Amino acid sequence: MAGDDWGITVKADAKYMLVQNTTKLDITSLQENRRLEDQLNREIEQRMREALIAVQKLKADIIGFAEAFHRKYPKQWNKEKDQRKERFPQIKVKYEISSQVISPGKRTLPAGWNEDEVVK
Known part of the structure; x- marks a missing residue:
């Protein structure tokens, strides 16, 4: 706040x-593992943004931002808690996403593909 x-x-x-x-x-x-993790980070953030936009339109804090503000800034919260429905749609959100592929799984090439076509 x-x-x-x-x-x-x-x-x-x-x-x-x-x-x-x-x-x-x-x-x-x-290199490919990092590219995949970066793509996963972007996809997670995009989905989180879309979900936030949807609930902000409804002015419904189902995520729990109000509780987080109350815990972190109790004095300020008590002064402004009556305005939370108006403020919730305007909250600026920063995302810190970290994805990690911990197992590459079994790798098999589909029929007709050659090993030299694999992107390394």
């Missing part, structure tokens, strides 16, 4: 285990 601006950082950590990889990507390659 900083005056009229309310902001919050949402942190998410995800760990993925691939079961089977039938693409041309070699996930055991450090």
